[in-house]
Amino acid sequence: MTLETQFATMFTMIAFGVYMGVAYVTFKRFELWWANHVVLRYFFELFFWIVQAIVLFYVLYVLNEGIVRFYVFIALLCGYAMFKAIFEPLYRKLLEGILHYLSRFIRFWVRCIQVLIVNPIIWVVSMILLTLYKALLFLLKIFRFLLMTILYPFRYIFKSIFRLVPENRKKYIYQIINFFSKIKWRKK
Known part of the structure; x- marks a missing residue:
């Protein structure tokens, strides 16, 4: 070397x-x-x-x-x-x-990505979900209205039929109605 x-x-x-x-x-x-x-x-x-x-x-x-x-x-x-x-x-x-x-x-770059990309995506998705939720509520209200409109005449028919039921049979019907009114339905 x-x-x-x-x-x-x-x-x-x-x-x-x-x-x-x-x-x-x-x-x-x-x-x-x-x-x-x-x-x-x-x-x-x-x-x-x-x-x-x-x-x-x-x-x-x-x-x-x-x-x-x-x-x-x-x-x-x-x-x-x-x-x-x-x-x-x-x-x-x-x-x-x-x-x-x-x-x-x-x-700085993380904040820029957050403000320019992530936040707008979150906003758009939340607006879409909110719009879908409002549309679903609106459709449910329309469905309820239509259902009530269709079932309204039947209400009077059932009341008329119920008046024809003898009094001793009405007692059993009231017991059944009271039993089902005590049942608590759980929401999922």
Whole structure:
């Protein structure tokens, strides 16, 4: 391995150490979403470190054919320490600002979709249902009116027939009417 390759590897590993700091701070910021779920927390933590190891060894493979030397770990540690000392406060502010504007942006689009698409659909559906309900009520009133109109003459016929029934039989008819009047019908 040439000296040029070693220096390129060392500077790349310092940059990768900074990247590891950025990735870890970002990961810890998003960890609040699944912190209460122990299984998810362990799964994502393991997944994060496996992905970082794969990326690290891929970068090493591209740079120097995957040769790991002691200075690689020192350069990673120096890059991470440089991130913690110099860049972390700035990056945390930047990350919070990006997340703040991103959440506002998402809320804006969700609200636009709510106002421009969902609310009109709900309004149209409710108007259709209300119109159908009013039409059904109107049809029921017409049906009731027609039924009452058709049955009105029969009312007098039944009253006339009932007058012809003997008094001792009317007593049984009244008992049947009283029995059915006590029945309470449940509405479904």
